[in-house]
Amino acid sequence: MLPRSGDVLHVTRAASVQFLRPITFRVIRAHDWPTYDGWVWLDGYELNATGDAVNRRSIFVQSAGLCQLQAAPAPRTGAVHTRRTVVPTPVRVG
Template identity: 80%
Template sequence: MLPRSGDVLHVTRAASVQFLRPIMFRVIRVHDWPTYDGWMWLDGYELNATGDAVSRRSIFVQAAGLRQLRVTPQPRQHTVRPRRPLVRTPVRVG
């Protein structure tokens, strides 16, 4: 599983031994830095129980140990609406 920006993950010891106490983590970016096979660097925010960001972190984790709590919806196609013609009226000067 490759997380995307905006995904909320449950990061536990299965992802890395540094997470004895599991955290919720909202992804900002997945780095393309070279790492060991199956590992990745993530930038994001650690979330509290109510889902508010409490600290910004960079974490080194195994992709197989991550569990998605909330998936970011796919971006919608941009809809172009036809523009209404601009109505101009004369302005009195002076």
């Protein structure tokens, strides 16, 4: 499983021995840096029990050891929003 931006993960000792105490982690990005087979660098935020970000971290983990708690929302497709043009109006001075 390669995490995507927005995924919320439960990171335990199964992902890396550094996580003796499991953390909840929201992914910002998964780097495509060359690493050992099955390992990945992730940037993101450690979350507290209420889901608030408490620490920004970069972690090096085995992707097979990650447990996904919440998937990132699917990208929106279909509706195209256009910007309205603003027509300048004369400014009254005096």
